[in-house]
Amino acid sequence: MFAQRISTLSSSIIREILAAAQQPGVISFAGGLPAADSFPEPNWSALPPQIKQYGMSEGEPELREAIAAAAREKGLQCEASQVLVISGSQQGLDLVAKLFLDPDSPVLVESPTYLAALQCFRLFQARCVGVPMGETGPDLAQMDAAIRTQTPRFSYLIPSFQNPSGLCYSVAARQAVAALLDRYQLPLLEDEPYCELDYDGVPKPPICSLLKSAPWIYQGSFSKILMPGIRVGYLIAHPSLMPHLVRLKQAADLHTNRPGQWLALEYMRSADKAARLAKLQDFYRLRRDAFAKALAEQFADLADWQVPSGGLFVWLKLKRPMDTRPLLKQALANQVAFMPGEAFFADDEPPVGYLRLNFSHTPPELVEEGLRRLRQVFEEAYAAQAVTA
Amino acid sequence: MFAQRISTLSSSIIREILAAAQQPGVISFAGGLPAADSFPEPNWSALPPQIKQYGMSEGEPELREAIAAAAREKGLQCEASQVLVISGSQQGLDLVAKLFLDPDSPVLVESPTYLAALQCFRLFQARCVGVPMGETGPDLAQMDAAIRTQTPRFSYLIPSFQNPSGLCYSVAARQAVAALLDRYQLPLLEDEPYCELDYDGVPKPPICSLLKSAPWIYQGSFSKILMPGIRVGYLIAHPSLMPHLVRLKQAADLHTNRPGQWLALEYMRSADKAARLAKLQDFYRLRRDAFAKALAEQFADLADWQVPSGGLFVWLKLKRPMDTRPLLKQALANQVAFMPGEAFFADDEPPVGYLRLNFSHTPPELVEEGLRRLRQVFEEAYAAQAVTA
Structure with missing residues (x-):
């Protein structure tokens, strides 16, 4: 049934x-x-009236601009047209799974990895292939072998302060992983909800920014830096992937809630953000x-x-x-x-x-x-x- | 790829x-x-501070109670434990498609039906089987034949002021459809976003309330009666379906945004709601x-x-x-x-x-x-x- x-x-x-x-x-x-x-005390009363109406599936244009600008500061070259606002970064897992996964499709994950990602990919009947982690990043030989022998549809990595391990890839590891993904043209979903929660000032260029040709999706969230109850996250995607992701978003929930998007925009614009x-x-x-x-x-x-x-x-x-x-x-x-x-x-x-x-x-x-x-x-x-x- | x-x-x-x-x-x-x-002017400044934190996948307990109470007034016997708050009723289509549809699964729909539902079910590679509509409801002989010959996984009906046709099933049609679904134990997704937009006082008991044994999901939305920008809808499900739907919701986006849920609760509680x-x-x-x-x-x-x-x-x-x-x-x-x-x-x-x-x-x-x-x-x-x- x-x-x-x-x-x-x-x-x-x-x-x-x-x-x-x-x-x-x-x-x-x-x-x-x-x-x-x-959590900050938001100025709810400043919410503009137009946010009551249906909005665009891609997200609020000004918020997309602000997210793209912040990503460029991290070294990720992108335009606002590549940004999709999503209902928390959990939704990104659902959309990317829909984009790439058929039953029995292999997907490359870190070992260990985020539990809710495993649950999401398994729901799409994927076969999750784990790559062991060393002290500064993945075991590259095993990652190479897994890609060659398992031909995964995409790779799912959390390079900065991973949940659960806390591991942060070194810059060298990020470069090596990017080169490996480029070699096999393996798409990357780089999930970075903890990126800003950096207590020691670690250099951490997005792996997506180091790729030369492999397709990529970079994902972030306002849950950890602003508040999770508003359910606002974002993904930034290679232009070849965006039209599909926008339609998948539309089929999933039409668009992300606009009061939450407005709060995220206020945060991004605040003079005292840093x-x-x-x-x-x-x-x-x-x-x-x-x-x-x-x-x-x-x-x-x-x-x-x-x-x-x-x-x-x-x-x-x-x-x-x-x-x-x-x-x-x-x-x-x-x-x-x-x-x-x-x-x-x-x-x-x-x-x-x-x-x-x-x-x-x-x-x-x-x-x-x-x-x-x-x-x-x-x-x-x-x-x-x-x-x- | x-x-x-x-x-x-x-x-x-x-x-x-x-x-x-x-x-x-x-x-x-x-x-x-x-x-x-x-659209009303909400009292945003009354938002309680706890809505900033992560919430429950099922939704805010008080909102679930209020939704169940309103459904009972419509004749649908249900408890708050059967209510799942969702990110607009579009998300209900995604969750129910995930619950029932494998590639090539047939799904029974009205002909014509809501376009975005067709798109959603097709995304799950379903085969949509249309049943022609008469002036007061579906053609029952053709509906019976479609169920017998196509064995759909579930039926998707919009009995009140349908999008696109505006059709509202007569009470007799609702009773006949319920009897038919019971006979075949065919699950029903009853989608009622327009139910409250009734300008002539038409009697319209939920078909779900007339079912004796077939599994059912009744779905509603705050988009048309309150405002769509908050992306808050709900589904009410037969107890046998709830555990699965809650986990599917959790995998999709963890939970629905809480400021929007709070606004919906304020609406449900307002003394001047009627x-x-x-x-x-x-x-x-x-x-x-x-x-x-x-x-x-x-x-x-x-x-x-x-x-x-x-x-x-x-x-x-x-x-x-x-x-x-x-x-x-x-x-x-x-x-x-x-x-x-x-x-x-x-x-x-x-x-x-x-x-x-x-x-x-x-x-x-x-x-x-x-x-x-x-x-x-x-x-x-x-x-x-x-x-x-």
Whole structure:
């Protein structure tokens, strides 16, 4: 009775975790929510009356201009005509999946990668092919081999402060990846929702800006730098892809909500935009640093990690690997929540022993207590293993 | 390189017509825009701060309650847990297509039907099977035969003041259709964006409320009764379908924008909601009546039509059928726009000689002049035919 794709809609672990993590008393490192304290107070009353009417599928012309100008400052040569405003960057995944994916189409992803992207591509019955990551970017030999042997329809990369790993590709890695994609003419979807959440001033030219001939789509969001409740993101695409993406957008929801687009435009135009971003970076840098300090105190003997230079997450690798999924129940019983790492891998049998911790949402004064609770869960699990063994 | 579905994305006649119709001086009966004068002035400054954060995929709990309560008043027994807030009712078409359609799946549609629904279902590579409409509803014998021989995955009906035809099913037709769907257990997507735009007080129980066992999805929108720029609609689904639809929504765009949802809730809660709707109906009734009068003066000898009891459109059938698509160019040259009817049929070789005229957007003082210009186009076309013949 249902479409075949519905069989891929397994129960969503994320939804269940986030629901459980919202119980009172639970200190949650599970979600990816930006801190509510960071949101500005918009001047809603200045909303122009024309935004009440239907708008253009491509988005508001002035907002498209502003997005293109900001992208050019990042080094991405583009025009406003290449910008499509979307209902949050999640919608970009849906549109690009529609553009490229037939049932059984391979798609190249990072390993690990953004869980909701895996879910979206699987919904289009794609076969997600994961490329292992090193400390500065993808394993290029394995990426090359995957492209040659699997002939993916497109590649999906999150080069800056990735969710879940926090990894930021080096400039050399970006150049090497661009050369590889050009060699195979493999289209790139570069997803950069965390790009602006840079706490250490890392150089990070868009890979799309380094491509010479491969088709590309660069994607960004206002959810992390402004507010997520308005559901406004954007993609910028190679001119050859734009007409299709605009029609796919139109079929999906006609156009993005205009009050949200207007708020995004106000943000882009604000005279103190740079100062606001610096303040946001300061806010999150303090949280990152406090979290890193508490983590070093609580988990140095249990796990390895790199303190990320941006984004919202720390990615822990257990020194003694164990499947972290069964531990979630104990963690919630212990009033703390984390995100098991296994779900972020494309593999049917994912590697075990990883967890993702969000450092942006929990107030610093609760972090130490939360990590202490989490440590206890792991200590008890290892003790139980020792008894069993 | 692209997915197979992309080959179905032909150039959109609607987009081209609407762009041309916006040229200064053109009197446009082509679009389906609600009148901007009808939009209220929202109290944006009362927006609560929590709407800035990510929200629930299902929608705001209070809005879901209000939507369910209003649906129960229409006779549709449902709970808030069956309501999914969506990014305009266009998104409902995308989600329901994802739920039911594999490549080559048949889907039962009205003939004619909403053009953007045809485009959406075709994007999912469906085969749209059209059922001819009579004066009070579908041809039941042909509908029965289509279900038996084509075994569609679901049926898509717009029973109240349909776009493009303006048709409103009689109560008897609604009952007969419900019995037919029950007999075959054929799921129904009932799309009711125009339901509230009722100028003559027509009884119109939802077909979903008359079903005894067939699965159903009822869909509505705030675009016509409040404002379309906020992109807020809703669907109400049989409990067996909800878990899938929620996950499909989450994969599509996480959740609907919250400022828009808040505005919709304010509307639903407003003490003067009934009075506001009555005022809106008065506004459109005047436009409908003025249009009907001018149409009778200009087109009585050229076409047949029924004055619709609601909605936004009059559907003309030419007494001497000719393909109206080639006439659009002359019409635009003559500073008037209409929508050729051929595009609204599922058939590869659609019937010719129909046109859709919008009566809601053009101010009454321009209607007579617009219809005079349009009449001239048809007169010239017939004269040219006579010369050729």
